[in-house]
Amino acid sequence: xxxxxxxxxxxxxxxxxxxxxxxxxxxxxxxxxxxxxxxxxxxxxxxxxxxxxxxxxxxxxxxxxxxxxxxxxxxxxxxxxxxxxxxxxxxxxxxxxxxxxxxxxxxxxxxxxxxxxxxxxxxxxxxxxxxxxxxxxx
Amino acid sequence: xxxxxxxxxxxxxxxxxxxxxxxxxxxxxxxxxxxxxxxxxxxxxxxxxxxxxxxxxxxxxxxxxxxxxxxxxxxxxxxxxxxxxxxxxxxxxxxxxxxxxxxxxxxxxxxxxxxxxxxxxxxxxxxxxxxxxxxxxx
Amino acid sequence: xxxxxxxxxxxxxxxxxxxxxxxxxxxxxxxxxxxxxxxxxxxxxxxxxxxxxxxxxxxxxxxxxxxxxxxxxxxxxxxxxxxxxxxxxxxxxxxxxxxxxxxxxxxxxxxxxxxxxxxxxxxxxxxxxxxxxxxxxx
Amino acid sequence: xxxxxxxxxxxxxxxxxxxxxxxxxxxxxxxxxxxxxxxxxxxxxxxxxxxxxxxxxxxxxxxxxxxxxxxxxxxxxxxxxxxxxxxxxxxxxxxxxxxxxxxxxxxxxxxxxxxxxxxxxxxxxxxxxxxxxxxxxx
Numbered sequence: 165x166x167x168x169x170x171x172x173x174x175x176x177x178x179x180x181x182x183x184x185x186x187x188x189x190x191x192x193x194x195x196x197x198x199x200x201x202x203x204x205x206x207x208x209x210x211x212x213x214x215x216x217x218x219x220x221x222x223x224x225x226x227x228x229x230x231x232x233x234x235x236x237x238x239x240x241x242x243x244x245x246x247x248x249x250x251x252x253x254x255x256x257x258x259x260x261x262x263x264x265x266x267x268x269x270x271x272x273x274x275x276x277x278x279x280x281x282x283x284x285x286x287x288x289x290x291x292x293x294x295x296x297x298x299x300x301x302x
Numbered sequence: 303x304x305x306x307x308x309x310x311x312x313x314x315x316x317x318x319x320x321x322x323x324x325x326x327x328x329x330x331x332x333x334x335x336x337x338x339x340x341x342x343x344x345x346x347x348x349x350x351x352x353x354x355x356x357x358x359x360x361x362x363x364x365x366x367x368x369x370x371x372x373x374x375x376x377x378x379x380x381x382x383x384x385x386x387x388x389x390x391x392x393x394x395x396x397x398x399x400x401x402x403x404x405x406x407x408x409x410x411x412x413x414x415x416x417x418x419x420x421x422x423x424x425x426x427x428x429x430x431x432x433x434x435x436x437x438x439x440x
Numbered sequence: 441x442x443x444x445x446x447x448x449x450x451x452x453x454x455x456x457x458x459x460x461x462x463x464x465x466x467x468x469x470x471x472x473x474x475x476x477x478x479x480x481x482x483x484x485x486x487x488x489x490x491x492x493x494x495x496x497x498x499x500x501x502x503x504x505x506x507x508x509x510x511x512x513x514x515x516x517x518x519x520x521x522x523x524x525x526x527x528x529x530x531x532x533x534x535x536x537x538x539x540x541x542x543x544x545x546x547x548x549x550x551x552x553x554x555x556x557x558x559x560x561x562x563x564x565x566x567x568x569x570x571x572x573x574x575x576x577x578x
Numbered sequence: 579x580x581x582x583x584x585x586x587x588x589x590x591x592x593x594x595x596x597x598x599x600x601x602x603x604x605x606x607x608x609x610x611x612x613x614x615x616x617x618x619x620x621x622x623x624x625x626x627x628x629x630x631x632x633x634x635x636x637x638x639x640x641x642x643x644x645x646x647x648x649x650x651x652x653x654x655x656x657x658x659x660x661x662x663x664x665x666x667x668x669x670x671x672x673x674x675x676x677x678x679x680x681x682x683x684x685x686x687x688x689x690x691x692x693x694x695x696x697x698x699x700x701x702x703x704x705x706x707x708x709x710x711x712x713x714x715x716x
Contacts, residue, residue, distance in 0.1 A: 176344075178340040179349070179350035180333075184455075185636075186351075189456050190608075195318075202318060212317035213376035222599075225646055228604070228642070228644050228646075230643075238350070238351035239344070239349055239351050239352070318603050318604075320598055321597070321598070322593075322597070323498075328501050329470050332466075332470045351460075364507065365506070366508075454612075455625070456616060475594065479592075488593035489593045489651070489653050490653070514626070515620070
């Protein structure tokens with residue numbers, strides 16, 4: 165039986181995201197990717213704005229790697245899927261964005277689990293790991 | 303009988319919008335306001351990305367005036383209401399943003415209706431005026 | 441004798457700031473205005489990132505009001521002048537941006553002097569007032 | 579004899595770039611990277627805003643890969659070095675950003691040389707290749 169995996173959100177490319185060729189500027193795509201990570205963590209019940217204050221840790225980015233396969237234009241409805249791949253002391257967020265059935269851009273963010281205030285890495289809290297696994301691929 | 307006026311959207315303040323005090327940076331609020339104008343024009347059936355190409359005009363901004371009454375924080379759900387006030391050759395977009403019942407920020411954008419390509423002002427097309435009036439206050 | 445007043449910086453409009461008509465998106469102009477306020481406070485010796493931590497106050501924005509008179513394009517060299525107008529418990533930053541001799545955009549930000557942490561307004565510290573006055577108009 | 583390679587610019591992290599921990603948001607670092615590519619192309623005499631209009635080609639991004647080694651804070655003076663590595667029909671921009679002697683972030687953008695208007699890849703124009711080689715490593 166196939167299990168659905170991943171978290172999905174729709175991103176509408178806005179006029180204010182676009183360049184003289186009518187396609188989205190790359191930094192605006194990065195804004196949409198980061199917004200997606202923020203929406204995902206909120207969906208999980210571990211929003212970025214709470215984990216440091218209430219749980220004493222963060223998930224700072226240590227690497228990002230993206231490929232841009234097809235440009236997107238103002239008005240495009242882009243489905244951005246985020247699939248978490250949790251490790252022991254880190255998590256990888258895999259992204260794939262599709263528009264009209266084609267991949268527009270894809271890649272990943274590597275994030276470490278770190279004590280709040282620069283105190284070094286730590287294991288992912290068990291509840292957060294369990295939440296990631298609900299959205300992970302088998 | 304009271305008529306509902308205005309277009310509303312919900313804006314969730316994201317961690318990536320916030321400053322060292324935990325409140326939204328002003329330029330990120332401006333991003334949210336512009337996104338709201340873009341969503342509204344799409345809702346009307348006159349998206350910014352179509353009017354110049356298909357109808358030969360634009361609505362460039364000539365003035366913006368905003369007051370910031372209460373700060374907003376990551377995770378806040380902000381209701382941004384946009385009420386258009388169409389003139390002959392221009393339109394004013396009035397904004398009011400509320401969070402937990404209080405006004406967070408409010409103000410307006412003044413936009414002129416201009417021929418595409420810098421050709422001077424023109425009257426609002428009748429269909430667009432009619433669309434604005436559906437959302438305008440009496 | 442006329443004294444020169446105001447703080448000036450050059451802003452080069454970038455390709456990544458521009459829209460399908462080749463002109464700067466309004467939110468990117470707002471980014472440039474805010475960057476200018478940040479550069480000015482650093483120039484004065486009261487950078488935004490120090491005043492709260494070392495002096496216990498901030499200058500949150502309570503109003504912004506800008507007019508956009510002429511569009512700017514990628515590659516344009518824009519001179520943004522900021523002239524402070526200090527009050528007792530507030531300061532107004534007046535902006536005028538010129539490109540090739542014409543005003544591109546102008547307006548002001550009204551900022552209050554407030555105790556760090558939401559503790560209400562306070563008088564501008566004397567040293568900061570003196571610093572503003574060096575750049576103020578007579 | 580050692581030849582200096584690479585193009586350098588200074589980026590001052592602004593208050594408006596920073597997050598609740600006082601460090602730069604990742605999307606704001608990406609803005610600074612893209613601004614650097616824009617400044618570099620202008621320095622070469624092939625600004626992004628001219629090459630499509632006057633030379634009929636562009637350098638769209640097809641991949642970005644960055645590592646974030648050390649956070650940067652408001653007020654930090656970051657030296658961003660861009661070293662181009664031209665191929666036949668593409669160019670890689672290698673970046674290394676240093677602050678107080680340590681690497682803050684580094685990585686690359688892969689860009690293809692493409693006919694304006696989506697017409698497929700083409701060889702780098704000879705003059706542009708020569709310009710890149712002046713900044714390339716041996």
